Amino acid sequence: MPELPEVETIARGLAKRISGDSIESVWLGPKPEPLKSSAAEIAAALEGRRILNVRRVGKHIVFDLEGNQNGAAKIRAQWIVHLGMTGSLLICPAESELEKHTHAVLQLASGRELRFIDPRRFGRLSVIDKFEAPGAEPLQIDFEGFTALFRGRKTPIKSALLNQKLLSGVGNIYADEALFRAGIRPRRRAASLTRDEFKRLHSSLKRVLKEAIRLGGSSISDYVDSNGEEGFFQLKHRVYGRDSEPCLVCKTRIKRIVIAGRSSHYCPSCQK
């Protein structure tokens, strides 16, 4: 569910509120294990650890944990959370009632709890030494690097933007919004874009992501950050979720098509 701006908002909120806190004990939910590592592995790696920092990498939330002093060597660890479509991480008072679909609860030394809730169970938890995303960060990559990602690709530009091995963090909403702002149709073959079009796409993607971060992400259906607060970027959507509504620029009806199984929205007149 959450894309780069939502994950960034969640990670910043968590960093502010739980950095320095320690994980006293871990409860992992029953049978449907939404986990990549085994439950025992995760619990063992988390219990007793102090959280140094929380940050975003692509659509992943990375918890940097303090190394355990184990003889001479410090064992470092990172707890990685991917929220899938419907995952959320909430900081709650320990006494507050457990929400349905709660799959993990971390008791913190401060007396609060960090809870992982995920109705559709597409989310994943894992523990590794050093996490690295395969794709480039869209807010970091320069123009030459950006165009190089798409060289020789016949897939629609929309699909290429969603490919996490190329770019980390772009999802369905921001791909559609960036393509609209760049004036490019989602079905265009990636390699067919001109240099000028890549220029527009590169800058509109960054602009859209930055503005969305500023507004705390897009709240559609159930997205909330770690404080349970909603974002406001959905108010700025120009095409996403606006099927058949008039284009805000030219009044043409926004079209909805399916590309690689994902709904895609565009203005047939503004986008070429």
Place this chain on the structure above:
DNA sequence: ACTATGTCCTGCGAGC
């Protein structure tokens, strides 16, 4: 190697 398609899940709103 690259691309398109199906699958994993639950919940919600639309339409009958």
Place this chain on the structure above:
DNA sequence: TGCTCGCAGGACATAG
């Protein structure tokens, strides 16, 4: 009111 259908912010495996 209650049912069924289609759809949902993601990522993988598989087949071609």
